[in-house]
Amino acid sequence: MQQRVGAAAMGLMIMGLMNGASDSAGAYLVLTQMASHAGELAGPPAPGGHSREVCHDMRQPVAGVLSLAGAALTVPELPSAARSWLEQIVTQVEALAELIEQSLDRDDPVGGTLRTDLGQLARAVVASEQLTYRGMLHTSVPSQPVLADVNRVDARRIVANLLSNATRAAGPDGSVTVRVAREPGCARLVVQDTGPGFGRISPSTGLGIGVISRCLVRCGGRIGYGQGPDGGVEATVSLPLGPD
DSSP: OHHHHHHHHHHHHHHHHHTTOOOHHHHHHHHHHHHHHHHHHHOSOOOGGGHHHHHHHHHHHHHHHHHHHHHHTTSTTOOHHHHHHHHHHHHHHHHHHHHHHHTSOSSOTTSSOOOEEHHHHHHHHHHHHTTTOOSEEEEEOOSSOOEESSOHHHHHHHHHHHHHHHHHHHOTTSEEEEEEEEETTEEEEEEEEOSSOTTOSOOOOSHHHHHHHHHHHHHTOEEEEEEOTTSSEEEEEEEOBOOO
């Protein structure tokens, strides 16, 4: 229930921005009301023993907000005021995400080994991107889980930012392919686009590359870039495998 209320508030704010709202006082009021309501939902501060669990549970909603804001930024003919506010939302939520990560140990705070099904995650991110992208999106995911030894939030941010970059490069008349595979010693994610290739796409906010780099460092992963079969960019991410 709490997550649905928060998502509804964020949705209303984004809708207002996309309709050209530029009243900073009004936007400030919306943000203030959201913060106040979040405080009411949270109730009294959690005891110290539960703070790590709270941070752990916050990671996924934060990643969801980042994905929604990133998707909204791809809307064609987005008013400049709306774009500016959305970029600020992304910047602030990125800072919150970093704070949450710094508050947690790299081990799973609720115990056990970290395991993320990279294929399932890729399908979810692609489904979200399809809400706003007018081009073609293709996925190739094995029927069996591809378990990576990484936390889900970092993995989602990697996939979402790579996909956002790819759809922007390909444009509404292009296509993007996302492939997931289990290979010896690693879980592999490949994102290909049919765009014009390196150095020939319009500039963006520049947030995505930094996010990907930081998440890969935390995950112990690596990334390589090359030319795809259709002339666009092919990004290949390798992540450590989790136990079966």
